[in-house]
Amino acid sequence: QSVLTQPPSVSGAPGQRVTISCTGSGPGYDVHWYQQLAGTAPKLLIYRNTNRPSGVPERFSGSKSGTSATLVISGLQAEDEADYYCQSFDRTLGGIWVFGGGTKLTVL
Amino acid sequence: EMQLLESGGGLVQPGGSLRLSCAASGFTVSDNYMTWVRQAPGKGLEWVSVIYRGGSAYYADSVKGRFTISRDSSKNTLYLQMKGLRHEDTAVYFCARGGFTTDWYDPWGQGTLVAVSS
Numbered sequence: 001q002s003v004l005t006q007p008p009s010v011s012g013a014p015g016q017r018v019t020i021s022c023t024g025s026g027p028g029y030d031v032h033w034y035q036q037l038a039g040t041a042p043k044l045l046i047y048r049n050t051n052r053p054s055g056v057p058e059r060f061s062g063s064k065s066g067t068s069a070t071l072v073i074s075g076l077q078a079e080d081e082a083d084y085y086c087q088s089f090d091r092t093l094g095g096i097w098v099f100g101g102g103t104k105l106t107v108l
Numbered sequence: 109e110m111q112l113l114e115s116g117g118g119l120v121q122p123g124g125s126l127r128l129s130c131a132a133s134g135f136t137v138s139d140n141y142m143t144w145v146r147q148a149p150g151k152g153l154e155w156v157s158v159i160y161r162g163g164s165a166y167y168a169d170s171v172k173g174r175f176t177i178s179r180d181s182s183k184n185t186l187y188l189q190m191k192g193l194r195h196e197d198t199a200v201y202f203c204a205r206g207g208f209t210t211d212w213y214d215p216w217g218q219g220t221l222v223a224v225s226s
Contacts, residue, residue: 032212034153041202042145042153044214053214085153089209096168097143097155097207 003090004031004100011106012076020103022069022086029089031069033062036083036102045084046071073105081107110134110215112203117220124193124224130186130203130217138181141207144188146199147219154199157188158207171197193224 005023012018025031030049034042044053046062049069059074069088073080086100116128128144144156157167157177165177176189186203200221204213 030210030212034213041216041218042213043216044212047212047214048210083152087153087212091209096166097158099145099153099155102152 003098004086004088006084006086006100006103008101009104009106011108012073013108014076014078016076017072017074018076018105020071020073020084020086020105022071022100023067025064025067025069025086025088026090026092027067029091031062031064032087033069033071034085034087035080036085038082042085076107078107081105110205112205112215112217114201114203114217114220117201117222119223119225120193121226122194122224125189125191126193126222128188128190128201128203128220128222130188132184132186132205135205136181137179137184137186140205141211142177142179142186143204143207143213144177144186145202145204145213145216146197146222147202148196148199151199156201159186160207190222193222195224198222198224 033046035045036042049064050062061072063070084103090098111133113131143158159165159177174192178187200219202219204216206213
């Protein structure tokens, strides 16, 4: 069971907006998001809650408030179908790096 | 461009040992925090181990005492020595750059599969 809680699955039609929540992060620690396409390694999508690395489309955005973070995908595209993971640091468990359980995004 | 390339995975019997390698290019391993993450078949990501720039290492409770993370500056390579392997260690193992408390992981290697089975 992950320290960070994500919904197991979300779905949306092309062009729609979907949100993926990540709850349980420490109030003082950043949350990062990764996209994992089927059969591939995870790829950094959002770092430090809100920042997009070079090359990541603007339709991906992130936010964090208190112990919850949210990934928003606007203008959903077929190639966005993937697993999405949040990640942070948890000092309450003695200091470990933690991932959410992952959210499967299905583009209808 | 920063890249990571893992190798060393394979099929091993319970109780056996294996050493994974992660060769880096485009950056210096010893100047960075470096991490191993694993993913069991059909499951999510699990943090395994990190090595700090200064050489300090930390491990998940599930592998503590059995796995050892290390690096070779001359080869610019990160390692994960795994001993006393168990069925539950079966996973794809990824190396990644990053690992301080505020860090994100980027880039990631392509992963190497470790299968523990008799």
